[in-house]
Amino acid sequence: MIAGRPESTRSQLKVKLQEIRKKAETVVKYTKSSKERLNKDVKEVTVKIRRMRDNVMKMFDDLEVSVAKDAESFKTETLDKLNKKQSDSEKHVANATTSLETIDNVHQNGTPSEQFILQHRMKRYVNELSSNVDKECQRLETVTISFDFDEKLKLTPLSISDYVPGQLTIKYSLSEGVKSIAPVDPIVKLMKLAFIDLKKTGDDGIEPFFSGLDFLPDGRLVVVDNENKKCLIYNKKLEKVGHYQLLYNPQGVVAVSEDEVAITSASEYKIDILRVSKSNDITLIRTCKVNTKYETICSKDERHFVVGANDETKPVRILSLSGEEKDFSINFPNKKYSVGTSVCTYIRKSDKVVLTDENEHTVYIYDIRSNTRVVVKDDQIKEPCGVAVGTSDCILVCSNETHSIVQISQTGRVISSYKLDMGYPYRVCVSKDKSVIAVTNCATAGAKLQLLKITL
Template sequence: MAEKGNTENISSDDAVPGRMEHVLCQPCSSKGKQTEADVFCSVCDEFQCMDCSTIHKTYAFMKNHKIVNAKEFKTKPVSLDMKGLDQCDIHHNGIEFFCEDENQLCCSTCAIVDHRKCHSVVEIKMIAGKPVSMRSEIKIKLQDIREKAELVVENTKSLTEQLDQDVNGISLKTETLEKLTKKQSDSEKHVADATKSLETIDNVHQNGTPLQQFILEQRMKKQVDELGRNVDKECQNLETVTVSFTFDEILRLPSLPISYYVPGELTLKYSTLEDVKPIAPVDPILKLTQISSIDLKQSGDDVEEPLLSGLDFLPDGRLLTVDNKNKKCLIYNDKLEKVGSYQLSYNPLSVVAVSEEEVAITNGGQYKIDFLHVSKYNEITCNRTCKVKLKYGSVCMKDERHLVVGAIDNTRPVGIVSLSGEEKDFNISFLNKNYPVGTSSCTYIRSSNKVVITDRNEHTVYIYDTATNTSVVVKDYQIKEPRGLAVGPSDCILICSMKTNAIVQISQTGRILSSYKLDMKSPRSVCVSKDESVLAVTNCYSGKTMLKTFKISY
């Protein structure tokens, strides 16, 4: 809703036919001057004359402010009651700032105490007027969540009714009915929450200020992700339900094909009704629990601060890394203690375990791939070198005899190299685009023959299906400057999002499953152990490079 501006800014006292109503410039009024307003700025939230309005041309951050003619805008919006959403959860102050490094809303205390070391903490008023908005994306997610929750409600109702009908006269185990009732109740609440959130979004975007709209969008991102995860959990195991009946005495079941008494325990399995829309299987959402963490410091014969540009686990669980700055191949044990080292003659980019005792290393400066032998005693020697026609960066295994490699500065960004050095292309229509060093990485999903590529500059992930020559393009506010990536449990894709300092989990179809915030800046390389139980990640943040391992669970 909107109401008249303050009475001190209206020169006419009453509505009289033929009399023009003049709104006064608020900055001038604060100086004791009475000047008629020419425009209204919705970001500054005030009427201004032309002279006062020229400040919008002086400062760059004010150029995106929305200004309208004062005569066409005789009313100004009243600040909407955000019901605490615009208050800091910790300090209970008004939210005024946004940390772009950590993607967090801040009050003035947060900005000073918790984000003083961050590089980009901006006043929300400076960016709230920008045209980019997540509203439509958030609404689509909420509508999808509501539809899923409604399907769960419909499904549980149908199952309960069918079970009551099929086992009429027999006392059901209350535990089974209680589970169905709880699932229905939880899903009905999810429907209500999604509906309420959609109404809140529409209300704030119709009646709220740009600052309030920005705060709501940031708040809603986390709420929608959490709500989506809860609904996905409810969607699991809906295809069938098993009910057990235990009889204390012999029971006659005349409807069965036998006419005798059936003693003991009878288990009946009921399938979902055919008229209920089936719900697609839900990809498991991973949980990461930190195991070990070390700071990577310059030491010994290091020329510079370490930069681990590539990681991979050996089959026995040892972690293999390459240090780009100091030209080394390194081995770490499960406690992240350095147990092996080998000096290279070039700056390595990536590494992959080819077998139990052999690894392959790429570099962006030379046309070759080195194959090193790694003994169980952590001794490293050079086995052989394969000359290639292109320069390669990222590398992973395609099968037991071939590598998948990311090409540097080539219109065919991903290729295949055999262990003997023979090169060939994928039968994929890639985008006609070159990727310089550090702007893209690739991986390969063996089970579905899919190639995944990150585009750091475009904040995009591409998933190419080699069988159908089709692709999925993934862009999301949770993926900013994607760098390294790896295939995780259930063939999900784990991506280093450098700008949001997170590991983002997506499905093979490109659906965002989760985003795990890391206690490190600019994560760049990630790998998963062969038994899919451990994840390792490192970063490229000057002065604070780290290496961490996490336990993977569901």
């Protein structure tokens, strides 16, 4: 059959090869264009810094001229006053000297009558001269002039990277012309499995508010209720099977191992490690004292966490299981995040930190190895709250104002958006086998906890 149709087969092969050649030519053309753009962008970085430097230098040059002009004007005006004061005082010196000579001369050579008349006349003159000199003495002052910078402009003797007003940003993107031949990140599809309404129960003081959640390796879900100071355990059907009363308002939670979880508090300087047994009994193992208040928490490796810090210029830090704290070698913007305005997570395979800025509607993806970042802003992302790492290490973000879970690639491309049937999603987590996500919201009415199955 095949040997009988050589012409048809040859024609099909030619068509296929022509398609391959066309795609390969497009890749070559696009790669050349990307190289040219990259070279141009790298040069532009230097040009932009030099332009900034020139603008700053011009600002200081203008400042020097302006301040020197004002100082010179002040000096001229002040010197005129000082010259007049000096001249008047020199006249007083001359008049006093002359008067002394006159008195001595009349005393030695004048008649008693002349001496009497001189004394009578000189008395009034001396009183007047004394009064004028006293006034000049009372107005004696030293005039100085100086120029001091505002404290905000003083640069401390640190490395330029510690206070440079900028950030090297790398952004990956594809033009519309080549998207058709580029490999596509798998789109995460979500299907609702179970949900519960979060209601106040008998031992709750107020309506529950889940500020953190994570899956244990066996699929049970551990959550922390910030308002009622509780740690709760749910099974795969979202049935509550265990709880533990805390003495503080918890913020975040992460599964440390098969039977241990760590809980943060934004009001206290500590991390609690709790054991969760197979029978859902929860006990406190130990407390790690820390020097910073932390909100969100996730695993970095077997011995370390990545934690989100509140009101710190280093908003993401590394924390060991023993409580040792250290910073990432990342040039974060000089900005502090208050409680509830930013969360973070960590992508272990690629060594990247994801940080959200709720007020700026922005997601930052920091590459630790190159100390660069990708900035993600999109109309589908409004007030990003929770963030988690999903299938194929994609990034899942709770978009609070669009009531959606948004999927982002590590290169910053918005891949998809899933509209939830609950408002204001706040926190999200992914099961260890990447098959299920849990999401909870921050609605004042209609608070829910939901499980969704991940499909591709």
